[in-house]
Amino acid sequence: MTSGYVYQMIYDCEYGDDITDVVFFVKNLFNQKIITLYDSRVGKYVGFGESGMKNADHYNHQGWKMEERKRQVETLCRYNARLFRRSTLDRLVPPVIKVHPAKPIDYGKRSMLECSVVGFFPQEVRLTPRRGERVSCRVDHSSQRKSLEVDWDTSSLDAKHLKKTLGIMFFFIGFTAAAGGAAYYWWKQR
Incomplete structure (x- = not known):
């Protein structure tokens, strides 16, 4: 649209x-500039510019x-506030909890776990993991009758150690085979 006028309320x-505490506004804009404003705190319209002041005076006398x-303060604002409160602020939704390491960790070394809870920011939990140790995150929330508890899954840590152990075993098997092959070759050469 290259030319024309836009009026908004x-x-x-x-x-x-x-x-x-609620404040109700009615804003009248002409070509994206506010010309009159009703403010429930003062209970009347305020005008901006010459035509806005004339319009505000006209509205205030109606x-x-x-x-x-x-x-409208009651029918629009307070009514919708009650709906909003029921649908969001007063709604009880159970939190989702996840326990995970902040960075790759290993048994026997000082580490940090993060306990993620939607809507909360828990303090850091520091620990030194030991094999067979149980670490969990517990959350009390008004939407739940009892505490929620989620255990930290150590399977990735166990898999890491299994890989390391298998790697060391295959290294020694390979080293033993290479040393035996070299000894056999040296013995055959004599």
Whole structure:
């Protein structure tokens, strides 16, 4: 669109932390510039620029419009705040917990595990893993009747040690075979 005009009316509810404090705005914009603003804290329209001030004065003298704006604080903002609170703030959803090492670790060495809980930021848990040791993350949450507990899965650590042990065994088998082959070759050459 190369030319033309755009008029917008925006209804806006802004809430405090506990969503009981509410401010209701009606913003009238012309070509993306605000010309009038209704603010429920002052209970009237404020105009910007010459035409905006004329419009604000006109709106403020319309009794039915001013009564409607006062009702809209309750019917739009407070009503939707109650729905919002029920659907989000008061909703009880069990957290998801994961326990994992912060970086690759090994048995017998000082390490750090991370306990991830959606919506929380737990403190660091430092430990020195030992074979057969059980490490878990426990979370108490209002959505649960009892604590949630998730164990750290050490199978990747066990697999790492299995690979290392097998590698060392095959090295010695190969070294023994090479040494035996060299001794046989040396004996045959004599």
